[in-house]
Amino acid sequence: MVEQFQKEFRKRDLFYSIALWFLSLIIPDPQLHYRKEYGFRKRDLFYLMTILWLPLIWSDPHFHHLMVLAGIHGILALGLTLFLGYAGQISLGHAAFFGIGSYTTAILTTRYGVPSFFALWASALTASLVAFLIGRPILKLKGYFLALATLGFGEIFLVMVRESSSLTGGVIGIFDIPFFSFAGFIFDTFLKQYYLIWGVLVGLVLFSKNLIRSKMGRAFLAVASSEDGASAVGIDVARIKLGVFIIGAAFAGSAGSLFASVMSTANPETFSLNLSVLIVMMVILGGMGNLYGPIAGAIFLTFLIDGLSRYQEYSLPVYGLILILLLIFFPDGIGTRLRVRLIYLISYLGRKRRREKVEL
């Protein structure tokens, strides 16, 4: 009987280890990515394959459309996580760069007939230029003050867009933006757009991964950890902050550009404070200091918003509630906390088993 008991436990052990292995593929690891194993790994291949096959397996156009939105949010969250999760700086005006990207593309393509491929680059460039100009003064601030300053920037940009109606179309916005096209190929269905957006996102993830494992990534983390320590080894803290701010803005600008060419419209409603808060939530939800978490957060929240779209007028209180609950129960992100809990559980079960064995 004792043997039977032990055998059962062994079987359960095997089950746990398989489950853990599987979960380790899905749940982003909070630490591993800046350990020595950088580069392209098994987990990345798993993600890539999922992205490639998912829309073909689940061929519902509404799902494709939501995944397009999730991908755009993912690009935004990825840019912000470099700034918030790695360099430890807060920004509540990230949506403004999204707006800058949207409007640059909208104006260039509808008024001047610029191909949307070039408009994408121009949008990223414009957003990063604006970030460069406002970054120097704003990034001297820290904590709450930085949050307030970026919040103010976002609101000022929104008012500017609404008021300068001759250029931006005011509250109504700009319509009939042509679909994204490249070398004669037009991305006019949700499925094509899905591959466009997620293709860009994969490229940006690879870029960020490289950045994180280089001296720049270490400088971001150093700035987040101790500014005195960073400057004592020769890191120009102000410059690093500005650099990561510009990269975040460029990501957001390209997300805005893609959004404009996918949705064919650009209007001020799409990048209010709502979006800024949403991006911060995605980053926090996914866990600070890793690259996949925010994308998971973006997917989750995009689907949640769609599910709650009937109650849109309550969206801000709901966001607030989610954010508070997250900060109470998952202060370092759901992915991170889940993994830690899981490891605790496994080790607890292991200990329990060993104890029982001794008693037997």
Add this chain to the structure above:
Amino acid sequence: MLLSVEEIVKNYDGVRALNRISLQVRKGTVKGLMGPNGAGKSTLFHLISGMEKPDSGRICFKEKEISGLPTHEISQRGVGRTFQTLQVFGNMTVVENVLTGMHMRIKGGLLSSGLWFPWIRTSEEVAMKEAKEILEQLGLFGRWKWFASQLSYGEQKQLEIARALAAKPDLLLLDEPVAGLTYPEAKQLAVNLSRLRETGLTLFLIEHHMGMVMEIADEVAVLNNGELLAEGPPDVVKKDPGVIEAYMLKK
């Protein structure tokens, strides 16, 4: 003269932390800076490394004035330092901390790093090799994959020195390297410091521990209440009546 501090004055809201201090550090020597708590030792280090600006006076490093420059530029000119309150990067591994110390010597900007050009890769690989060597020298190699926040206090202090060394400084400012260490750790540190000295590095260290300073330092300066009490070889300073009075009264 590698470092010369000339007539430096620093006030904090009416308290004169440093009053017309002048001292020099010669190349290739070890200089100790002693004094009771609140004497202004750490303030002097902050002024040299640029974290604070002097009210008057000047600081010259390699015959060039550095007072007023931002911290990172002073560091790039060859002044490394450690901190009294630890400033290791707890969110990185031990070897990454050391690699961060090499920031200025590794190639790459934002774009070229993100695109991972071949020269970035080679530069990183060379740096990694060197970082491991530095860790080996300081006896931290066994912990290179650990997160810096997981290390003990003494190991974190060693790591801070390793990080400062990675920048290849000409002058290393050590702010109380022995404080808070256990006896074996302190002994290990003394061995490491004397080894560093043999490589030709100039050390300038704050230390309370009389025995260690007397053993390792070529020259000692004693501060008290922002005034320079005595300066000279350890044997001479030890017998200085002002120094004895300042130390005996405090202890």
